[in-house]
Amino acid sequence: MSEDAKNVVLASGGTGGHIFPARALAEELNVRGYNVVLMTDGRGEKYDELFPNVTVIVVKSGSPSVRGIISKIKAVLAITVGIFQSRKAMRLIKPLAVVGFGGYPSMPPAAAAASMGIPLILHEQNAVLGRVNKLLSGFARQIATSFDHTESPDEEITAKMVYTGNPVRRAVxxxxxxxxxxxxxxxxxxxxxxxxxxxxxxxxxxxxxxxxxxxxxxxxxxxxxxxxxxxxxxxxxxxxxxxxxxxxxxxxxxxxxxxxxxxxxxxxxxxxxxxxxxxxxxxxxxxxxxxxxxxxxxxxxxxxxxxxxxxxxxxxxxxxxxxxxxxxxxxxxxxxxxxxxxxxxxxxGEIHAAEKLADLIDRFTSLKNNQEKNGKVAA
Known part of the structure; x- marks a missing residue:
């Protein structure tokens, strides 16, 4: 991927509830001329057919919600390794934005984006903000929601929310x-x-x-x-x-x-x-x-x-x-x-969810491009 390419990273968990909206957004972004990269955990190896024209990168992750202190420590270590893997990949990809769809496999790429100053947009599929999205919400520029009312921890996070709906498969x-x-x-x-x-x-x-x-x-x-x-x-x-x-x-x-x-x-x-x-x-x-x-x-x-x-x-x-x-x-x-x-x-029913979410990305990527151009001119 060239430095001037329109690259966007989607970070998603491995279940259908996270993957299907990510897939719908990927289709819309491809139509708009973006290069799309899906970053997920080991289950991502089976997604090549679901994500045509999308590069799939597997990074380590784990769920700290598992039982047992040893398992929790292993999960945290896996997430830490995944964050470093994600940072390394993003230095090469140079994404204009990262979109996190929740689930622990989305945490390493989303956290890496936040640490690198890359615009982070979260998408919440459910009527209550999920644990991973809740953890990342403080770093997000915007939180797209599937419901017109989504439960969140505080007003500062609620202020970042914008209703887009939940992207569905094009066949539907x-x-x-x-x-x-x-x-x-x-x-x-x-x-x-x-x-x-x-x-x-x-x-x-x-x-x-x-x-x-x-x-x-x-x-x-x-x-x-x-x-x-x-x-x-x-x-x-x-x-x-x-x-x-x-x-x-x-x-x-x-x-x-x-x-x-x-x-x-x-x-x-x-x-x-x-x-x-x-x-x-x-x-x-x-x-x-x-x-x-x-x-x-x-x-x-x-x-x-x-x-x-x-x-x-x-x-x-x-x-x-x-x-x-x-x-x-x-x-x-x-x-x-x-x-x-x-x-x-x-x-x-919301049939324009993928378009609305892509519009958010357009807005943030345009802003980032303008900032970079102004920075080069100033230099």
């Missing part, structure tokens, strides 16, 4: 604004069950039991696409066997955009990327927040959707056969309720 964007067709009469009812990037065992345990015990007039209309963990697939398939439900099971769906387009109701976790895609698609949802999510952010994400009338929520401890059946029977017997929820979901 064309679904925005499409009319929701409710499942009335005897037409099929299409349900999409997603458990985040790796599935969710509780959905595999409860949802099939509920759907296969529904009244036959509902059960016979169900067309279910359900994501499962690999170890749960056989059990889930056996539960549906012999029922009236038409079902498709997979460890991973490559055509989520198509499934979202067709579905009448999504039953999912409430991770930020999942919620962003559901709202862009304008679909009603039954949300089951992951109870062990950091800072309980999935519950707060879900509460935001529920407050707007876009979703219903069942906390994981309350996700019983009886409660799920009660809610599903009501929703499926009242398609007008699904239609209202779909409209509310669509009102939350």
């Amino acid at each position: 964007l064309p679904l925005f604004g499409k009319k929701y067709i409710s499942p009335t009469g005897d037409c099929p009812i299409r349900i999409l069950v997603l458990g985040g990037s790796q599935g969710a065992t509780i959905l595999s345990e409860i949802v099939p039991v509920v759907l296969t015990s529904l009244p036959e007039d509902l059960q016979s209309r169900l067309h279910v696409s359900q994501q499962c963990r690999k170890e749960d697939l056989e059990q889930v398939a056996s539960q549906y066997k012999g029922s009236l439900v038409t079902v498709s099971l997979s460890e991973f769906f490559s055509d989520v955009a198509t499934l979202l387009d067709e579905c009448h109701l999504a039953i999912t976790r409430s991770g930020a990327s999942t919620l962003s895609e559901i709202t862009v698609a304008g679909k009603p949802s039954l949300l089951v927040p992951y109870k062990h999510a950091m800072d309980d952010h999935q519950r707060k994400n879900a509460e935001n959707a529920v407050a707007r009338g876009a979703a219903r929520v069942i906390l994981q401890d309350n996700f019983t056969k009886e409660e799920v059946e009660r809610q599903l029977v009501f929703l499926l017997r009242h398609p007008d309720c699904l239609t209202v929820m779909a409209g509310a979901a669509s009102s939350l």
